[in-house]
Amino acid sequence: MAHPELPRIVFNGSALDIESIVALAEQRAVAVLDDSPAFLSRIQAGADFVARLLAEDGVIYGVTTGYGDSCTVVIPPELVAELPHHLYTYHGCGAGAYLSPEQTRAVLAVRLQSLSQGVSGVSVDLLRGLVHLLQHDVLPLIPSEGSVGASGDLTPLSYVAAVLCGEREVLWRGERMPAAQALRASGMQPLKLRPKEGLAIMNGTAVMTALACLAWQRSDQVSRLATRVTALNVLASAGNAHHFDESLFAVKPHAGQQRVAQRLRQDLASDRPPRNEQRLQDRYSLRCAPHVIGVLEDALSMLRVWIENELNSANDNPIIDAQGERVLHGGHFYGGHIAFAMDALKAAVANVADLMDRQLALLVDARYNHGLPANLSGAQGARASINHGLKALQISVSAWTAEALKHTMPASVFSRSTECHNQDKVSMGTIAARDCLRVLELTEQVLAGMVIAARQGLALRQRLQPLALTAVLQSMQQQLQDQVPLVEEDMALDGVLRTLVAAQRQRVWGLYES
Incomplete structure (x- = not known):
C-alpha cells in the first residue's frame, strides 16, 4: 500500500x-x-x-x-x-x-x-x-x-x-x-x-486525458530546459544578450514569449546589455528563441484549461441525473478537445526540438561558433587530429529532431467511420496523445544532447576568455559538470544521454520559479 x-x-x-x-x-x-x-x-x-x-x-x-x-x-x-x-x-x-x-x-x-x-x-x-x-x-x-x-x-x-x-x-x-x-x-x-x-x-476519455496530463507536465519541463540551454548557448557561442531586452519584448505582448525572454534576462543578467559591435544580430535560433519557445509556453497556458476541463468532466454515456430523475443520452465520450490539444502540443514541442537542433548545428560548426573548436572537441595538441568531439551526437540529434517533426501530422483529422457507422465521427484523441508522448520522448533526447553540448561549449569558451556567470548559471554549470564528463577523448555518450533524459523526467534541475 x-x-x-x-x-x-x-x-x-x-x-x-x-x-x-x-x-x-x-x-x-x-x-x-x-x-x-x-x-x-x-x-x-x-x-x-x-x-x-x-x-x-x-x-x-x-x-x-x-x-x-x-x-x-x-x-x-x-x-x-x-x-x-x-x-x-x-x-x-x-x-x-x-x-x-x-x-x-x-x-x-x-x-x-x-x-x-x-x-x-x-x-x-x-x-x-x-x-x-x-x-x-x-x-x-x-x-x-x-x-x-x-x-x-x-x-x-x-x-x-x-x-x-x-x-x-x-x-x-x-x-x-x-x-x-x-x-x-x-x-x-x-x-x-x-x-x-x-x-x-x-x-x-480517461486514457487520452491521463496521457495528456503527463504530456503537459513533460512539455512544461521541455520549455524550461530549452530556455536554460539557450542561455548557456548564448554564452558558449559569444552571442548577444540584448536580443532579449525587456523594452523590445514589450511591443509584442504574447505572454509566453515575454516570459521566456524574462527568464533569459534572469539567467544572463541582461536587463540592459551592451550591443556586440562585431555582430549586431545572432542567427534566428538564438535571437528568436523566445518566439519559438514562447509558442509552447502560450500553448501550455491554453491547453491546461482544456485538459483540466476534460479531467473534471463526466464523460460517459448516458448521464444519470438522479436528482432530476432523467437519463440523458449524449456524446460526452467524444475526445475532440484532448485530440486537438495533443496535436497542438506535439507541434509546439517538435518546434522546440528543431530550435535546439539548429542551435547545436551552429555550435559545432567552426564557421559559426565564433572561435570554438570544430565539433566542440576538447582534445588539444597532436591528439586533436584523431578526436571528433560531438560530431556523431549532432547527427543523432538531427535524426531525433526529424522523427519528432514527422510525428506532428495531426491525428484528429483522421476520423474513421466505425461500428456499423454508429461511431461515424471520432476524435482519435488517444492516438494524438500517444503521438505527443513520442514527440516528447524524442525531444527529451534532443535536449539531452543539447545539455552535453552546452556543457562542452561553455567549458571551451572559458578556455578562451573568462565568463561572468550569474549565480543560477554557475549552479547549473556545476550540476552539469557533475553529471556530464568533458569530452576530450572520443567516448560513447549513450549512457550520459540516458542519465540526462531521466533527469529531465524527474525534474532534478531547478528551472525557474515562474
Whole structure:
C-alpha cells in the first residue's frame, strides 16, 4: 500500500489539476475516497435510480439495450445483469505496447475523477475498487493501441473493467500475474459489475486525458530546459544578450514569449546589455528563441484549461441525473478537445526540438561558433587530429529532431467511420496523445544532447576568455559538470544521454520559479 505519510488527494467530485494526476502517477501522493455521508449518498443515489428504472421496466441505453449500433436490440430482463461482462469481454482486443506504470496510474485516477462527479449511475463499491487499485498499485496491463477516441477509450478501458472483476492480467510488485491473484493478495474481492457500470468505466476519455496530463507536465519541463540551454548557448557561442531586452519584448505582448525572454534576462543578467559591435544580430535560433519557445509556453497556458476541463468532466454515456430523475443520452465520450490539444502540443514541442537542433548545428560548426573548436572537441595538441568531439551526437540529434517533426501530422483529422457507422465521427484523441508522448520522448533526447553540448561549449569558451556567470548559471554549470564528463577523448555518450533524459523526467534541475 502507498506510504501513509504521502499527501492525500481526495476524490469527491471537486476539481483536480494536472499536477494532482501526475503526483498520483509518480506515487508522490495517495488517492483516497471521500467518506462523508453527503458524497457517498450522492453516488449511491445514481445507482439506486438506475436500479429503480430497471424495476419499472425503464429503457436505458447500454443497460436494457445493446451497445452502439445495437441500441435497438432489447435485452431480456433476465440477461441484463450479464451485459457488463460481455462489454468488457468483447473489447479485449487491444494491441501494442502496454501503458507504463505511470500512465496506468494516471488512467485509474482520471477515470475515478470522472465517476466521482456522481452522474454515472455507479455504486460506491466501484469507486472503492478503483481506489484500491491505486492504493495497492495493482496495475491493469493496458494495451496502448485500439482506441478511436469515441465512444471514448473503450478497448483500453475494458482492461480496467476486467481487472476489477478479477480477469486478465496486472502488474503488481514488479511481477506480471493474473488479476484474481493480485486482488486476492492485496485484500480485494473481485467486483460483479452492476448494470451501467461496465459502460461507465469504459465509455469515457480517461486514457487520452491521463496521457495528456503527463504530456503537459513533460512539455512544461521541455520549455524550461530549452530556455536554460539557450542561455548557456548564448554564452558558449559569444552571442548577444540584448536580443532579449525587456523594452523590445514589450511591443509584442504574447505572454509566453515575454516570459521566456524574462527568464533569459534572469539567467544572463541582461536587463540592459551592451550591443556586440562585431555582430549586431545572432542567427534566428538564438535571437528568436523566445518566439519559438514562447509558442509552447502560450500553448501550455491554453491547453491546461482544456485538459483540466476534460479531467473534471463526466464523460460517459448516458448521464444519470438522479436528482432530476432523467437519463440523458449524449456524446460526452467524444475526445475532440484532448485530440486537438495533443496535436497542438506535439507541434509546439517538435518546434522546440528543431530550435535546439539548429542551435547545436551552429555550435559545432567552426564557421559559426565564433572561435570554438570544430565539433566542440576538447582534445588539444597532436591528439586533436584523431578526436571528433560531438560530431556523431549532432547527427543523432538531427535524426531525433526529424522523427519528432514527422510525428506532428495531426491525428484528429483522421476520423474513421466505425461500428456499423454508429461511431461515424471520432476524435482519435488517444492516438494524438500517444503521438505527443513520442514527440516528447524524442525531444527529451534532443535536449539531452543539447545539455552535453552546452556543457562542452561553455567549458571551451572559458578556455578562451573568462565568463561572468550569474549565480543560477554557475549552479547549473556545476550540476552539469557533475553529471556530464568533458569530452576530450572520443567516448560513447549513450549512457550520459540516458542519465540526462531521466533527469529531465524527474525534474532534478531547478528551472525557474515562474
